[in-house]
Amino acid sequence: MSRGKASSALDLPRPDSLDAGKQQGAYEALRAAILNRQLPAGSRLPSTRSLAERWSVSRGTLEAAFDRLHSEGYVQRVAGSGTRVCAVIPEQFIAAPVATVTARRAVEPDRSSAGVQSHVPFVARRPDASLFDLKAWARCISRGLLAVGPGVLEANHPAGLPDLREQIADYLRSYRGMRCEADEVIITTGIRHALNLIAHTLINPGDTACVEDPGYAPARRLFNLAGAHIHAISVTAEGLDTAQLPTTARLAYVTPAHQAPLGMTLSVSRRLALLDWAARAEAWVVEDDYDSEYNYNTAPLAALKSLDNADRVIYCGSFNKNLFPGLRVGFMVVPKVLRRSLLRTLQLTGHSVGVTDQLGLVEFLRNGAFVRHLRASRQAYQARRDALLACLPGCPVSGEQGGLHFVLWLPAGTDETGFCERAAAVGLTLQALGKFCHGVALPPAVIIGYTALTLAQIRFHGRALFKMWEGACPRLQCVSQ
Template sequence: MRRGKAASHLDLPRPDNLSAGKQQGAYEALRGAILNRQLPADSRLPSTRSLAERWQVSRGTLEAVFDRLHSEGYVQRVAGSGTRVCAVIPEQFIAAPASKHMLRRPVDADPPHAGVQSHVPFVARRPDASLFDRKAWARCISRGLLAAGVGVLEAAHPGGLPALREHIADYLRSYRGMHCEADEVIVTTGIRHGLDLVARTLLQPGDLACVEDPGYTPARRLFNLAGAQVQSIPLTAEGLDTAQLPAHARLAYVTPAHQAPLGVTLSVSRRLALLDWAHRADAWVVEDDYDSEYNYNSAPLAALKSLDTNDRVLYCGSFNKNLFPGLRVGFMVVPKALRPSLLRTLQLTGHSVGASDQSGLVDFLGSGAFVRHLRASRQAYQARRDALLACLPPGVTVSGEQAGLHFVLWLPAGVSEADFCARAADAGLSLQPLGKFCVEVTLPPAVIIGYTALTLAQIRFHGRALAQLL
């Protein structure tokens, strides 16, 4: 055997149906081998040359078959490493059909954020960890630790490693239009950790905190845990209705780039009105910039923090939302007046990020690997979004699809969210109703569609099931 050329571990038998049409017969044989897991995920297919000799068909026929399987999301063709299976086949696809009472899931059992999972249609509104280069990450951690030296392992850095904070500030200056310095950055374990620090530091029992409605449920709960009164502020087509912000509130929490969950972008006029309110009310604005890197139609607006001439905005970002969920590294850009008190809270709670992950990120950001990953993942997510939208029947209304990790699918008039989600569960789909994110407002029926942590094969297969429900 030639060096570097591993033979296929499966001796695929010649299909019986080649006489009716060689190309279609070969396609059905290979597709069937993938679906019944004779060719499992990440296994390598035989070369077209060896398979052509074994099956006694032309190599050109098999090249056309391999290209078709690639276009449909079953295989991935990479120069130098052959053709590999990339479709993940759900267990229920090859299992015996279960009874309906076993498949039905109660739609009200869990809070909406609890159902987010990778590879589960359509609650997969999170980054796809399979797009992340783990070998490159391992090298970055090794190089980062060796370059930093033993002092990084011995010294305490409650605000984060200075080198990492400098790289984060440089990235935000270049890509989010912010004028910030490294000493304004605090490294956290994620956005929720940042919100918890804000709640513990800024809110006293009885203080008023304003949140979007519909909005991000954990923010409301964290502010409640601090003893604050939480006031819901409705949204319009331009985002948060700033005219309804009370003059005596302590802070307002917003997701301006891609509102969670509606997906609208806070307009420039509303951004300026929000900052003017914060200045006049002596209040703070918490900007959650959770998925601003993923804008598919045009360049995103600069961060709200970039307009903050009075230093009233606390900016929260996260690497968990664009690298992989298990990383647990985020960051905040905080006003200089709040940095000492936030650092005291951080030291008291002891929730600092480990030195190895921080050192790895120093190398990952400094080498340009982070920006390259964002570029590649943005292209992958856009392809998945486009594939899913193509599955939906004409006349269906969606919104928020221009960016982010999810969009909103508006249901036909008269359709109940609960009934639709129950029927979806019978079809093997997990859906989050929009009503679960609403507190005081009442909106037309809709569901949240997360697609980024699904393969193209999953999207096409389950997208057809979703279209049938509609």
């Protein structure tokens, strides 16, 4: 036998499934051998010639089966090196976890904090933790701990470590156009923590809190739990409709950089109108800047807070949205008049961030690792977005210019709930746009998260999503008939 043409040491028996259908049977037999590790990761498959002789099928049948395994990410075919099993078993890396229908239906943004999950198509509206440099993070934590004495570990820092607050203020001045100082920054565990502090500090029972409609459901619920009357404001192509803001409201919550969930950017004229309303009504504006770092077409607008001459905006940011979800470190930039009362609420709850993560972030920001990570992850997410859009030719989408998700609009008359249930049957977990609406009625659509998915997942499940959308389109159905 010639060098380089040796077949696999595994003697794969002829499968019974070949009798039912040779090409499908060969595919299923090889796929099963990979999944049960009879063909382990990195192992070489027999050549199609030798396997054709062993299984008594044509070589063309096996070539078709090998091509299908390659297209679905099970194997790699390299000229001169043969066909080898990929390092990661696709079902663990591509397919959504096998779960009951009840478990899939539980993935809803307004029912559970676990609604958004990594690696689950297409609710993966999270940063991809695999892009995060753990070794660099470990070095930052180590350097941070070694650089401080026991006094830092023993001291109480209710607003957060002074060095971290200074690094955050410097980043916001450089990259978000804000004029802020370290004493305006308060460290939190994330945006929900910030919203909870704001709700329990500023809202009295019966106060009016304005929210976007559709919008971020946890914000609405947190304000409601604090006793607020929720006033939903509809969203147009320019963002929040500021003409609907009542002068009696206590605060307004907005996501101006990439509206959650529709994805548009709040226009400059609307931003100025919102700030003018806040000054006239002596109300507060809560700016949730959850994914502004990810803009793929143009540079993002500066933060709303950068225009805040009257000091009426409470800015909320989070490292959980751009580093990794388990970090649990966020921050607020607060008006000076509110700092003492917000800190009092923070100390009362005792819900503060551990000093170790804060020290690590100080080093991560100081040495430029944070900006480098943003640059690399932005490129990766843009490639994933582009790959997914390529799987959806002709499908109407919006909000795709930035952020961690976009909206896929369904054919007119499509039942959102039924579409999501059919998607669950083929391994796709979708969130209906209607779940984000409070009172407004919008055309049918679903939210598509893609950042915590691999390119293999996106291509595999993107094709399935397109087939579903195509099947729901009456015009295309008539053409096919």
